[in-house]
Amino acid sequence: MENIPQYRKLYELLRKHIVEGVYEEGSLLPSENELCAAYEMTRPTVRHALDSLVKDGLILKKQGKGSIVRKTPKNIGILSISGTASAVGVRYLKTDILQKPMIKTWPENFSFELSELEKESGCIYMERLRFVEDEPVFYDINHLPNIYLPRITNRSFENRSLFEILRKNYQIEILGGEQKLKAVMPDKQIKKLLKLKTGQPVLHIERKLTTNRENFNIYSTIYFNSEKHAIFGSF
Amino acid sequence: MENIPQYRKLYELLRKHIVEGVYEEGSLLPSENELCAAYEMTRPTVRHALDSLVKDGLILKKQGKGSIVRKTPKNIGILSISGTASAVGVRYLKTDILQKPMIKTWPENFSFELSELEKESGCIYMERLRFVEDEPVFYDINHLPNIYLPRITNRSFENRSLFEILRKNYQIEILGGEQKLKAVMPDKQIKKLLKLKTGQPVLHIERKLTTNRENFNIYSTIYFNSEKHAIFGSF
DNA sequence: TTATTTAACTTGTATTTACAAGTTGTGTTG
């Protein structure tokens, strides 16, 4: 049963306490020796746990002083991984589905390299336009392989993010990814969709997100109107 | 002179060897016991060094197997630039120092909020223009607090990155940060510096990087010509 | 030959011990 190492248990416990606010931000954690006594571990073990917290950015250690609680909400990656919604930093984001999820073949000149299995499976395609305060700011085109996803074309995406549906209904988790960012002048279609002024550039993002399923990556192309809002990310 | 800890020396050495290609991508590092023998350290010390490499994403450890040199080193936030064709190494990035590190007061309307200590310390300012294949692509303005950094204004930044100097000479590590990205039209100065065509937008980034030193954050404003290259990040 | 076991590796976890180095408050001394 108890295959979890001690340092990991202490890490999880302290992490929980920190995010739940048991320790105030800026205050000191119990000293290493105190933790040793409290949880019946030796100092290297305690230090191992604390090292993990430092890595996560949850505490900051200072020699001679102690471990300072930081409680910094840190996301993985450049933009928030949990979906485009949280990337902008705005709570209310209305979504228009321009193209409901449909099955089709992969585009001819796809920007990313695909595995054999991904190629064979065909892809699911969808387009969305997202609004902040009733103004369009976000246009995203998504390609995902047509595997593991029964009945996805029937689902409603109106009020739920793509990532949320993948996680809750298909147990697909985003592990990481890569992305390329550019500043470009929009073409006519993008300009019209995002209601851009003439001469207003847009942020162009191409991302590949890897998941816990092998050969299942999510490919997105995003156009973002950065006139009034900025893409924000903490890491 | 030599009060640099052993694990750190080994870390720097292995890091150097990895980035210089002494160990091939995907190959195995010498085993921990071999490293112990070679450098006359005990295993905990060697493991400490390897842990740092794992944290940097330079190696990947696998129990029973060994330490695998990673193909794609994981970046902290946005750091690397990828050419459109193939991966242009950072090696080809020439740097012009437009403004050598100098001590001055913080700007009046600074975009970020500063702590009291940071304000009191004054700031170190530097500007750089960076080239890929002899074309300017990257213009960055950096502000850092004038603490912990003896003699930094005398150092040469020609062939070494700011982060490298902070890490090696001052033991300052980047823990994380936050950033805002926009696509903007450049002003005259930026247009001239980056030799931009008329109508070419640029990527504008503002970032705050937090470090292992309290009250020591690095503030950067970056203008990036994304016509031929893209900002690339993996996470 | 083929399948299985075993031995010899690898990294992972953990204890114990020791001293170095930075921080802070409590004294003592001038």
Place this chain on the structure above:
DNA sequence: CAACACAACTTGTAAATACAAGTTAAATAA
């Protein structure tokens, strides 16, 4: 009262040791 010294903390570095657990290839048995 103020400046200094020191003691009692804190985290940082490092050694020696032990066993657990995963991987691999060679030796062995069918």
